[in-house]
Amino acid sequence: MAAAGAALSARGAFAEDAYPSRPIHVIVPFGPGGLADVTVRIAAEQMKSLLGQPLVIENHPGAGGIAAASAALKGGPDGYSLIVLSNGTTIATSLFSHLPYNPQTQFTPISTVAWFDLILFTNVNSPYKSVKELLDDARKKPGSLNIGTVNPGSTQNLAADLFQSVTGIKSVIVTYRTSPEVQTALMRGDIGLAIESYTAFAGAIHNASIRPIAVTGPERNPALPDVPTLKEQGVEHYDVTGWNALYAPAGTPPAVIDRLQAAVVKVTAMPSVKQRFATLGTIARSTTPGEMASIFEADRKKWAAVIAQAGIPKE
Numbered sequence: 001m002a003a004a005g006a007a008l009s010a011r012g013a014f015a016e017d018a019y020p021s022r023p024i025h026v027i028v029p030f031g032p033g034g035l036a037d038v039t040v041r042i043a044a045e046q047m048k049s050l051l052g053q054p055l056v057i058e059n060h061p062g063a064g065g066i067a068a069a070s071a072a073l074k075g076g077p078d079g080y081s082l083i084v085l086s087n088g089t090t091i092a093t094s095l096f097s098h099l100p101y102n103p104q105t106q107f108t109p110i111s112t113v114a115w116f117d118l119i120l121f122t123n124v125n126s127p128y129k130s131v132k133e134l135l136d137d138a139r140k141k142p143g144s145l146n147i148g149t150v151n152p153g154s155t156q157n158l159a160a161d162l163f164q165s166v167t168g169i170k171s172v173i174v175t176y177r178t179s180p181e182v183q184t185a186l187m188r189g190d191i192g193l194a195i196e197s198y199t200a201f202a203g204a205i206h207n208a209s210i211r212p213i214a215v216t217g218p219e220r221n222p223a224l225p226d227v228p229t230l231k232e233q234g235v236e237h238y239d240v241t242g243w244n245a246l247y248a249p250a251g252t253p254p255a256v257i258d259r260l261q262a263a264v265v266k267v268t269a270m271p272s273v274k275q276r277f278a279t280l281g282t283i284a285r286s287t288t289p290g291e292m293a294s295i296f297e298a299d300r301k302k303w304a305a306v307i308a309q310a311g312i313p314k315e
Contacts, residue, residue: 019079019256020053026246027083029068031061035199035280036244039114040084042276043284046267051259055082063315064092069101077251079260083107087242088155090299094307095153097314104300107247109292110257111264114244115283117217118159119224121194121201121210123186131214131233134193138169145171148182148191153312156195158303159216159240161310163195166238186210197242198223198281216240223281245292257289 026044030036037059044055060068068083075081089103120131128134138145147163149156152175160173174191176182179200186194187209194201194210198221204210205224215221215229218239230238246264248257267273268284277284287295 019259020051022080023054023056024051024079025056025058025075025081027068027072027081028057028059029061029065029084029086029089030059032059035114035116035197035282036084036086038280039244039277039282039284040246042273043113043264043267046270046273047263050263050266064096064099065089065103066100069103069106072247073101073106073249075249077249077253079248079252079256081249082110082260083247083249084113084244085247085296086244087299087303090296091153091155091158091303091307093300094304095312095315103247104293104296106250108250108252108257109287109289109296110246110248111261111268111286111289112243112245112292112295113264113268113284113286114277115217115285116197116199116242116281117215117219117221118156118195118240118242119198119201119212119216119221119227120163120214120230121186121196121212122192123189124209124211126192126211128192129211129213131230131235134213135167135169138167138171142170143172145169145193146191147171147173148185148194149173149175149196150179150182151175151177153307153315155240155242156197158306158310158312159195161312162238162240162306165306165309167235183210202281219283221281222278222283243295245287261286261289 028037041057048054060071072081072083085103122128147160149160164171179196182194183201183204185191212224212227214233215227265286268286274284
């Protein structure tokens, strides 16, 4: 029996050492062409050479990441079925009454891949060229400022709620179905402020059709180095930073998690990857599994509080 046990242990260790021996499937809970999809594909290209196997990207868009989670869990905890979770996943845990999966117990974190912020935009002809000018006017005329974002419950939408709460202004948050609709409303003057990602409005930024006045993260956006953060402009206790991270189904062998995390660390440190991410207004940065777990829980608590304060009904 001892000999048999030793043989099984050796066989298990050999299997983990041989990982990966076939293509790895990465489930992305967003459609092709989105920021998560593009950044993960860039990372996957480089991870292929490090791991010796291709990473096959599969898009499973759907509310709350439910379709993606189901697909990843069906793959089993063998390291060949991974999923991309995001800060949007932390929002979904509070926004959906009956989320049919638990991202914190049914999945194991590997590492973040990309970090990104949101940008506050005004019309190019707007008198608001700084956050101070916008806030001064909003406080003089409560309720006069319209803030445009995509659909209720999105990171952009909750970022607007948090902006109101932190600054103490009273405004009207107007939601639209898509980012292009938000951009059109801003350029038309229907809204005085829009909160969106750099990537979504990149074309209008380069055409000088809209004006970026602030960054929501703790650091300046690599694609907009001249645009100050909200903190630099006197808005304290405001940090909206998004992330995309690789996770595996719970029960995946630790050795496999370590192998994948080590590959992400190397890829996100590559100058070529950092440069490609920077052109998207995104930062390539890895974490340990433990750090990722702490980040997820901190974001979950923050957005749960914002959702409760805003009175957003659960879906």
